[in-house]
Amino acid sequence: MHPKMKELKERLTEVDDLNSATWLLSWDQQTYMPPGGAEARGRQMATLQHLAHEKFTDDRIGYLLDDLQREYADEPYASNEAALLRVTAREYAKATQVPPDFVVEASNHSSAIFSAWTTARPDNDFARLRPMLEKTLDLSKRYATYFPGHAEPIDPHIENSDYGMDAAIIGALFADLRAQLVPLVQAIAERPLADDSVLHQHYPEAAQIAFGEEVARTLGYDFKRGRQDKTYHPFATKFSINDVRITTRLDAEFLSAGLFGTIHETGHAMYEQGVDQALEATPLASGTSSGVHESQSRLWENLVGRSRNFWHHFYAPLQEQFPAQLGNVSMDTFYRAINKVEPSLIRVEADEVTYNLHVMLRFDLERALLNGQLAVADLPEAWNARMEADLGLVPPDDRDGVLQDVHWYAGFIGGAFQGYTLGNVMSAQFFAAAQQAHPTIRDQIRTGSFDTLRGWLTENIYTHGTKYSADEVIRNATGSPLSIAPYMAYLHGKYGELYGL
Numbered sequence: 001m002h003p004k005m006k007e008l009k010e011r012l013t014e015v016d017d018l019n020s021a022t023w024l025l026s027w028d029q030q031t032y033m034p035p036g037g038a039e040a041r042g043r044q045m046a047t048l049q050h051l052a053h054e055k056f057t058d059d060r061i062g063y064l065l066d067d068l069q070r071e072y073a074d075e076p077y078a079s080n081e082a083a084l085l086r087v088t089a090r091e092y093a094k095a096t097q098v099p100p101d102f103v104v105e106a107s108n109h110s111s112a113i114f115s116a117w118t119t120a121r122p123d124n125d126f127a128r129l130r131p132m133l134e135k136t137l138d139l140s141k142r143y144a145t146y147f148p149g150h151a152e153p154i155d156p157h158i159e160n161s162d163y164g165m166d167a168a169i170i171g172a173l174f175a176d177l178r179a180q181l182v183p184l185v186q187a188i189a190e191r192p193l194a195d196d197s198v199l200h201q202h203y204p205e206a207a208q209i210a211f212g213e214e215v216a217r218t219l220g221y222d223f224k225r226g227r228q229d230k231t232y233h234p235f236a237t238k239f240s241i242n243d244v245r246i247t248t249r250l251d252a253e254f255l256s257a258g259l260f261g262t263i264h265e266t267g268h269a270m271y272e273q274g275v276d277q278a279l280e281a282t283p284l285a286s287g288t289s290s291g292v293h294e295s296q297s298r299l300w301e302n303l304v305g306r307s308r309n310f311w312h313h314f315y316a317p318l319q320e321q322f323p324a325q326l327g328n329v330s331m332d333t334f335y336r337a338i339n340k341v342e343p344s345l346i347r348v349e350a351d352e353v354t355y356n357l358h359v360m361l362r363f364d365l366e367r368a369l370l371n372g373q374l375a376v377a378d379l380p381e382a383w384n385a386r387m388e389a390d391l392g393l394v395p396p397d398d399r400d401g402v403l404q405d406v407h408w409y410a411g412f413i414g415g416a417f418q419g420y421t422l423g424n425v426m427s428a429q430f431f432a433a434a435q436q437a438h439p440t441i442r443d444q445i446r447t448g449s450f451d452t453l454r455g456w457l458t459e460n461i462y463t464h465g466t467k468y469s470a471d472e473v474i475r476n477a478t479g480s481p482l483s484i485a486p487y488m489a490y491l492h493g494k495y496g497e498l499y500g501l
């Protein structure tokens with residue numbers, strides 16, 4: 001190996017070690033840390049983040065990247081070295097283009113508005129947050145000015161989570177999707193509501209955990225390189241390719257929260273566990289974009305976990321775990337319950353059909369805010385009007401409207417939402433391509449075997465880490481660019497049958 005490549009990798013490993021230690025402190029903060037630890041923990045994480053940032057933005061890294069990019073100019077695009085230089089140079093430019101003073105100002109402001117939001121939301125007081133949210137909008141616009149050459153101020157924010165996408169691409173995709181989803185949601189809303197009362201019974205936590213872990217293990221999550229713990233806001237996190245953890249939140253009175261939450265995080269974690277070991281401790285060793293990451297959690301949660309085939313295998317074990325609750329409930333009743341569609345106010349509680357309407361609303365509003373077409377003062381009204389147009393509901397107050405998500409009140413405005421819907425769209429395209437390559441996947445799922453599906457996903461998506469952009473992964477894996485057609489076909493097939501449309 002070129003001595004300068006060796007030096008670059010050693011320096012990047014140190015940065016990765018500091019980042020991984022920060023994630024571990026954060027995992028602990030959200031699972032086992034006693035409340036008394038909060039203040040010191042905040043300081044400890046900030047110190048590690050500061051050290052990692054300092055090491056990563058060191059001039060020596062810039063020099064090595066410049067030099068090695070010349071040295072490796074003839075290296076094939078797909079090689080690990082070429083990809084490492086490509087992705088690291090991109091991240092280095094991003095980390096060095098924003099002035100340190102701005103980073104401090106933005107970080108102080110986001111702590112302040114987050115703290116204000118934690119009381120303003122329960123108080124239903126948007127007016128109190130308004131001046132602070134105006135400052136957030138100003139900071140978000142200023143951030144964009146450090147990355148000139150984009151068509152819209154939201155684009156650099158999108159690029160941070162979904163590299164290769166921009167507002168024009170996503171806006172067009174979402175407009176098509178919305179035009180097809182709104183009539184589907186309306187058609188479903190006119191049918192009798194599915195009954196999901198069987199899910200709202202007492203389900204003891206220990207049995208829920210036992211069943212969830214059995215499902216995660218069977219899907220292919222490696223517990224020798226992972227573990228599951230309880231938390232309030234479930235997440236998956238990675239300290240190395242060989243230590244990828246999931247967390248879950250259980251509701252003893254509602255089965256779906258823990259069950260599908262566990263499958264969702266298992267999907268995220270299997271992606272991270274499936275990255276090529278050769279990429280360990282480099283910027284290549286993680287999922288490539290928020291959209292592709294979400295496509296994996298959604299694929300396992302919805303296309304697999306909420307399918308008839310899946311429950312053909314798992315329903316009997318579930319009944320065995322909960323005989324009093326489900327012993328006399330037919331699989332068909334259970335299947336209809338877990339796929340109930342109902343327009344609702346809260347994004348995180350929405351079903352898989354209406355969910356995207358919540359996401360697209362946020363994307364369009366944040367794009368309008370950043371483009372100067374919408375003022376912060378008019379945001380609650382714009383929110384409510386769009387809810388009525390798309391979901392036929394008007395939030396009774398801002399608490400369950402514009403104040404519901406933490407995203408705008410804990411960071412920049414822009415870039416944090418589109419990945420959820422991109423992930424849903426991608427999940428169906430990946431699943432269709434996997435089934436086309438291996439028509440036996442359907443039957444295997446019916447017998448509780450997921451190796452062929454996971455193998456296809458590993459080979460086409462997981463193993464590459466961030467070597468390829470989302471667009472490259474999709475084209476290479478499915479032979480086509482991103483398209484809403486497989487997703488709409490999936491929704492029409494499944495919900496057409498369920499609701500007799």
Ligand code: ZN
Pocket residue numbers: 264268294297
């Ligand atoms: Zn997710």
